[in-house]
Amino acid sequence: MSTKDFAASTGRHKYWELVEKELKLLQDECGMLKKELHRPVDCAVCRADHSETVFTKEGFTFVRCRECGLVYVNxxxxxxxxxxxxEMNASLDYWVDVLLSQGEQEYDISKFTRAxxxxxxxxxxxxxxxxxxSIALFLKIAKQRGWDTVGLELNRKAVKHAVEAYGLDVRPQLLDQADFSPESFDVVTLWEVLEHVSDPRDVIEQCAQVLKPGGVLAILVPNRDALSARVMRSHxxxxxxxxxxxxxxxxxxxALLDQTGFEVVRAETHLHQxxxxxxxLNYKNPYYDERGGDDLxxxxxxxxxxxxxxxxxxxGYKLLAYARKVS
Ligand SMILES: [Zn+2]
Known part of the structure; x- marks a missing residue:
């Protein structure tokens, strides 16, 4: 299925429209993030503050760390x-509907079964x-395979679905608010979460605290090295x-996992794009436009x-890593 067809069948188009309309974070005059909302940050991996601007997009500035190469918003x-x-906004509530669409479910069931x-x-x-x-589809699949499962999720509509439709133990909390015993999990998963958090090192350290020695942390994030990201950059x-x-x-x-007591034991990328x-390369929108007769x-x-x-x-577009807690 093409990206365009996938976006249409899952309703992603409408999600992107909703995101544009809400959360008035940008200045009217220049379209950049409002000054009163600025949170300047250092590199999350090497903590350096030497960076250079790569590009700006939709009001945000993307920089590259001169020390370690991490690309981040600053x-x-x-x-x-x-x-x-x-916790609650129209676009994220709508995102639950995207996740429950047939096209998205087929893709995600395959992805999470493999995981x-x-x-x-x-x-x-x-x-x-x-x-x-989110809606806890991964946990639903894991439970069907005999796993003992717990989830954390802030979006209330997603929690409601996980609890009522799937019958799962999913709590509307951050990890540092949850009262889990130290070293009580064999596996912790961060599916497309680490790129969203303010302090990735802190979140990984919290995961380490609740993992048993030798336990496994699974992380799925956008891949800075993706060929599609290198070629299309801001697009x-x-x-x-x-x-x-x-x-x-x-x-x-x-490097970040090594600093926080983990060793990567397996890594792969997904989606060649x-x-x-x-x-x-045909001067078209890579996600919306069709192939034409005389295109390259x-x-x-x-x-x-x-x-x-x-x-x-x-x-590939997404980076998946499994890391074992070593200390
Ligand atoms: Zn760095």
Missing amino acids: PQCATEKLLESY CEELEELTPGRRVLDVGC CSCFGGRNHLWYFDIRTLS VQEILTY DLPDDLRRKFEDFIMDNML
Whole structure:
């Protein structure tokens, strides 16, 4: 299925429209983040404050750390404002509908089933905490496979769905508000969460506290190294400064995990985005426009080699890492 068809079938178009309209964070005059909401930050990995601007997009400035290469938003939006937006707003409530659409469910069930299989290879333990679990589809699948599951999620509509429709233990809390015993989980998962948080190091340290020694932390984030991000830069859909604050690659993510008592034991990337890159190279919107008759294209055999090259070299759109707690 093309990205355009996927967006239409899941209702993502409407979500993006809603996000644009709400949360008046930008100055009317210049379209940049309002000064009173500025939260200047240092690099989340090496803590350096030497960075250079890469581009600006939708009111936010994206910079690259001169020391370690992490790409991040700076200044970021004030944490209180961000948290408030995660608890309840029209676009996030609508996002629950996107997640429940048939197209999204098919994709996510496949993704999370594979994740369960990989986790089951990495640890015999079966008690899992999913931090920022949204509607808790991952936990639903894990529970069906015999796992003991707990989730944390701020969005009230997502929590309601997880509790009422799936019958799961999902709590409307941040990890530092939850009263879990130290070293009580075999696995903690952060599916597309770490790029959203104000302090990634703090969140990983909190995960370490509730993980048993030898337990596994699973992290899925946008991949700074993605070929689609490198080619399309600000036009790549991974870059959204309001809520995607940090862009790790395998080196910066491994460094942060190493500093917080973890060792990466497996890593891979997902989604090659070859069609999006080709559409962009034809001066079109990579996510909305169709292929045309005289567009630059690749013969099938070359396209397959290109896709393989991307996946073999960790250049996919999403980065998935599994790390074991070593200390
Ligand atoms: Zn850095």
